[in-house]
Amino acid sequence: MARTIGSNGARTAQAIRQAGVQLIYRHGYEAMSLRQLAAEVGLQSGSLYKYFDNKQSLLFDIVRDHMEDLLGKAEADLAGVEDPLARLKVFCAFHLRYHMTRLAHVFIANMEIRSLDEAHRAVVVGLRRRYEGLLEGILRQGAELGVFEVREPKVATYAIISMLTGICMWYLPGGRLSQDEIVDAYTALVIGGVTGGTPLAESLSAPLAPVAAPADLPARGKPVRKAARA
Amino acid sequence: MARTIGSNGARTAQAIRQAGVQLIYRHGYEAMSLRQLAAEVGLQSGSLYKYFDNKQSLLFDIVRDHMEDLLGKAEADLAGVEDPLARLKVFCAFHLRYHMTRLAHVFIANMEIRSLDEAHRAVVVGLRRRYEGLLEGILRQGAELGVFEVREPKVATYAIISMLTGICMWYLPGGRLSQDEIVDAYTALVIGGVTGGTPLAESLSAPLAPVAAPADLPARGKPVRKAARA
Amino acid sequence: MARTIGSNGARTAQAIRQAGVQLIYRHGYEAMSLRQLAAEVGLQSGSLYKYFDNKQSLLFDIVRDHMEDLLGKAEADLAGVEDPLARLKVFCAFHLRYHMTRLAHVFIANMEIRSLDEAHRAVVVGLRRRYEGLLEGILRQGAELGVFEVREPKVATYAIISMLTGICMWYLPGGRLSQDEIVDAYTALVIGGVTGGTPLAESLSAPLAPVAAPADLPARGKPVRKAARA
Amino acid sequence: MARTIGSNGARTAQAIRQAGVQLIYRHGYEAMSLRQLAAEVGLQSGSLYKYFDNKQSLLFDIVRDHMEDLLGKAEADLAGVEDPLARLKVFCAFHLRYHMTRLAHVFIANMEIRSLDEAHRAVVVGLRRRYEGLLEGILRQGAELGVFEVREPKVATYAIISMLTGICMWYLPGGRLSQDEIVDAYTALVIGGVTGGTPLAESLSAPLAPVAAPADLPARGKPVRKAARA
DNA sequence: GATGAATGAGGGTTCATTCAT
DNA sequence: AATGAATGAACCCTCATTCAT
Numbered sequence: 024m025a026r027t028i029g030s031n032g033a034r035t036a037q038a039i040r041q042a043g044v045q046l047i048y049r050h051g052y053e054a055m056s057l058r059q060l061a062a063e064v065g066l067q068s069g070s071l072y073k074y075f076d077n078k079q080s081l082l083f084d085i086v087r088d089h090m091e092d093l094l095g096k097a098e099a100d101l102a103g104v105e106d107p108l109a110r111l112k113v114f115c116a117f118h119l120r121y122h123m124t125r126l127a128h129v130f131i132a133n134m135e136i137r138s139l140d141e142a143h144r145a146v147v148v149g150l151r152r153r154y155e156g157l158l159e160g161i162l163r164q165g166a167e168l169g170v171f172e173v174r175e176p177k178v179a180t181y182a183i184i185s186m187l188t189g190i191c192m193w194y195l196p197g198g199r200l201s202q203d204e205i206v207d208a209y210t211a212l213v214i215g216g217v218t219g220g221t222p223l224a225e226s227l228s229a230p231l232a233p234v235a236a237p238a239d240l241p242a243r244g245k246p247v248r249k250a251a252r253a
Numbered sequence: 254m255a256r257t258i259g260s261n262g263a264r265t266a267q268a269i270r271q272a273g274v275q276l277i278y279r280h281g282y283e284a285m286s287l288r289q290l291a292a293e294v295g296l297q298s299g300s301l302y303k304y305f306d307n308k309q310s311l312l313f314d315i316v317r318d319h320m321e322d323l324l325g326k327a328e329a330d331l332a333g334v335e336d337p338l339a340r341l342k343v344f345c346a347f348h349l350r351y352h353m354t355r356l357a358h359v360f361i362a363n364m365e366i367r368s369l370d371e372a373h374r375a376v377v378v379g380l381r382r383r384y385e386g387l388l389e390g391i392l393r394q395g396a397e398l399g400v401f402e403v404r405e406p407k408v409a410t411y412a413i414i415s416m417l418t419g420i421c422m423w424y425l426p427g428g429r430l431s432q433d434e435i436v437d438a439y440t441a442l443v444i445g446g447v448t449g450g451t452p453l454a455e456s457l458s459a460p461l462a463p464v465a466a467p468a469d470l471p472a473r474g475k476p477v478r479k480a481a482r483a
Numbered sequence: 484m485a486r487t488i489g490s491n492g493a494r495t496a497q498a499i500r501q502a503g504v505q506l507i508y509r510h511g512y513e514a515m516s517l518r519q520l521a522a523e524v525g526l527q528s529g530s531l532y533k534y535f536d537n538k539q540s541l542l543f544d545i546v547r548d549h550m551e552d553l554l555g556k557a558e559a560d561l562a563g564v565e566d567p568l569a570r571l572k573v574f575c576a577f578h579l580r581y582h583m584t585r586l587a588h589v590f591i592a593n594m595e596i597r598s599l600d601e602a603h604r605a606v607v608v609g610l611r612r613r614y615e616g617l618l619e620g621i622l623r624q625g626a627e628l629g630v631f632e633v634r635e636p637k638v639a640t641y642a643i644i645s646m647l648t649g650i651c652m653w654y655l656p657g658g659r660l661s662q663d664e665i666v667d668a669y670t671a672l673v674i675g676g677v678t679g680g681t682p683l684a685e686s687l688s689a690p691l692a693p694v695a696a697p698a699d700l701p702a703r704g705k706p707v708r709k710a711a712r713a
Numbered sequence: 714m715a716r717t718i719g720s721n722g723a724r725t726a727q728a729i730r731q732a733g734v735q736l737i738y739r740h741g742y743e744a745m746s747l748r749q750l751a752a753e754v755g756l757q758s759g760s761l762y763k764y765f766d767n768k769q770s771l772l773f774d775i776v777r778d779h780m781e782d783l784l785g786k787a788e789a790d791l792a793g794v795e796d797p798l799a800r801l802k803v804f805c806a807f808h809l810r811y812h813m814t815r816l817a818h819v820f821i822a823n824m825e826i827r828s829l830d831e832a833h834r835a836v837v838v839g840l841r842r843r844y845e846g847l848l849e850g851i852l853r854q855g856a857e858l859g860v861f862e863v864r865e866p867k868v869a870t871y872a873i874i875s876m877l878t879g880i881c882m883w884y885l886p887g888g889r890l891s892q893d894e895i896v897d898a899y900t901a902l903v904i905g906g907v908t909g910g911t912p913l914a915e916s917l918s919a920p921l922a923p924v925a926a927p928a929d930l931p932a933r934g935k936p937v938r939k940a941a942r943a
Numbered sequence: 944g945a946t947g948a949a950t951g952a953g954g955g956t957t958c959a960t961t962c963a964t
Numbered sequence: 965a966a967t968g969a970a971t972g973a974a975c976c977c978t979c980a981t982t983c984a985t
Contacts, residue, residue: 031944032944051283051367051368053281053283053284054283054368056978056979056980057980057981058978058980066945067945067947068979068981069945069946069947069948069980069981069982069983070944070945070946070947072980072981073944077980077981078979078980134364137280137281138281172441174438174441175430175434175438178430178438178439179438179442181420181422181423182417182419182420182438182439183416183442185415185416185418185420185422186412186415186416187412188415189411189412189419190412190415193411200405200408204405205408207404208404208405208408208409208412209408209412211404211446211449212409212412212413212446212447213446215402215445215446215447215448215449216441216442216443216445216446217445219441219445261969262968262969265970286953286954286955287954287955287956288954288955296970296971297970297971297973298955298956299955299957299958299970299971299972300969300970300971301956302955302956302957303968303969303970307956308955491948492947492948495948495949510827511743511827511828513743513744514828516974516975516976517975517976517977518974518975518976526948526949526950527949527950527951528976528977529950529951529952529976529977529978529979530948530950531977532976532977532978533947533948533949537976537977538976538977597741598741598744632901632905634897634898634901635890635898638890638895638898638899639898641879641880641882641883642876642880642898642899642902643902644879645875645878645879645880645882646872646873646875646879648875649871649872649874649875649876649879650871650872650875652871653871660865660868664865665865665868667864668864668865668868668872669868671862671906671909672869672873672906673906675862675906675907675908675909676901676902677902677905678905679901679905721965722965725965746958746959747958747959748957748958748959756965756966756967757966757967757968758959758960759959759960759961759962759966759968759969760967760968762959762960763965763966767959767960768958768959768960
């Protein structure tokens, strides 16, 4: 019944993960050095490699685990709710609360996708697609049932998720507004947006002049002479 | 009327700026190396220093110039429009078109603020505040006149700007939808959101269980042992 | 009793210090590159940073340690000697022997103070002041007791120390003269100087025309456009 | 009788020389950059090459000209003075006044010999030898005539020159002491030293323990793997 | 499970110098 | 006489990573 000393390993692994999340959150993946991380958990930097294969996989693990957690919890919250409007409210509330509770993870998952290499990014993008699919499904269902007025469910999905996720750019626990108030404020915007507030008489954008394209926007995706990531 | 063979300062400066924008857009500021940038414009990396003081100031110049341009053009577009609803439509259309036309600049300005050092970041954040102020003013004015139903103008401002700005995460020129269609879709969401679609019976978030806080979210702002940016 | 193959931290640290002293001695601090130093001890240049924080601190460590050693040993040699003349002889002998034995350190400590940054220089200058204080104390004591004839003890201190230290500009072990002979020769000059040889009839310098100041000597301390040292 | 505009060139050359002296004096030859120098005289750095072949030759010109000036003026001052004691006084006074008047040149000539390449250094060392020869001649002459008591004229020469030259390490115009007072103080030390003050009973250094040689002083002149300067 | 010495590549940056204009 | 664009080499330094112990 003796407690194995070795269980230390699991604790260290957890400490690394937590410190990694905080460091990436605060400085960015590229700007975080493994020396910093090691110092944070009281190790030599070389010792970190007992706990991950390389810096990249640390990021991937964090982001993947986060996305799976997000997806799983969202599905759990939506389970059993049938009505599209109710489902949308549940989704909004879940998304907001989750983001307010896990600022760091969420921030990383949104900002550091670019730092993932091809293969890892594909996995994460896939998970993200599935998560977006939840909302898109709700919007399509509601549109079919006539309760939502959404012309472009795909666009609306991106728009709503961007809006809700934006909370992690300004929210700080202990601010003036309670989480409930924030959820209400955001949800009102979403519900209003998809149930059509004041009807729009005609094309809103017609009379406006287009913005001229600047010179420095050549064909996107043009390859760089040397790959940025070895 | 002799044409200079290779060296034309102004042209080189412009080429550096454009290549810099593209490289930062595609790889991120931290991940872009000045050797890469120099290669892109056909120079030695040391020669770049004829055109900027250091890597940081290149980023700052790009972001500052962009923000001032954005702010100036927004104000120009709004000039003379009085009605809050009309102003809101103008704002949405302007913001979206601008973002669709300057994906790279916009993306950088949103993603790389973190890479700016203290002093530079303050300047950019100030410009951003002023830009947000435009929208917040519109929302407050509309709320006072009773045409908008917005409980928390600050939150609504953040929410709407996040939503509109999110377009630079997915939009690619030449897609299925025209810029007009995209503007319409987004604008409908915004207008609906602030004019209140279907009224919300009661607090929307009440019945939902709060998300448990994860272990790895200690007090934010905890100092890192060694500053990431010297 | 296993012998480590290659890596022995303490030994490497010592090797770096020694090679650093030699390289700075021979080429000067500014002219010595860390690549050179690394090559000298069989390392990659980056590996040196396990052993010091930066090039500047390597220099500082060398100079500070040297000055403390010098000061400590001088005080030890003088301990218990009371008579000013005897103390002066001890000081001369100590200083000369020390300098003949540690040419490189001494040379560095005298030539590279300028390469130390503000804070480090202050420390070293402080140590140097204390060392000079030893000699000045001896001269003042001797003057009070009437055994020395020294009008300006401060000037005499600088003069004597310059004279004695100058040995590191020409001395090479194995030369024609033994260390004893050299010590005797220098000490005779010092003792004669402060005990007053042939009395000086009148002001020695009066009849001589002053040297005209050259044009290139404006007010000293005029600031340089850009600081040499960041 | 019109003033040629081109005479500007000579003025610029002079300005460069003066600024160069000041910059090298204050920062050291290695630490001075040609950009700094160019800025000081209001030129582009490339334009400096109209006035010298390279950085090295700028230093050489400064040092050589200074040494020749020093030597010439010393010889002039000594001309016609026959008596060794008088000659010694003249030498001391000349040397001190010259050094107090040309701090920058003198400092450079003493500190930057190491920065001269082989061939240039040889020239300067030759001039320095000739200058030392003046003093050595005086000492030998005085010793032969019995007015000086100098066992090792070579050592005494080095010692005295080091002592006198040391003034440029601390002297600042406008200090407490006049140049006359300083000259007197130093000259008294020199004259006393060579005319033998209190006779030294026996070998002064005999009873003192030798200083142990440190480990970091291998054979001097050991070549460096790579030449410091290309 | 962890150390600590070391690597090798690459980072941003500065420099003396060249040369067409 | 001077500019200003550019070079190419070298600088100090940091990094992720490896591995014998």
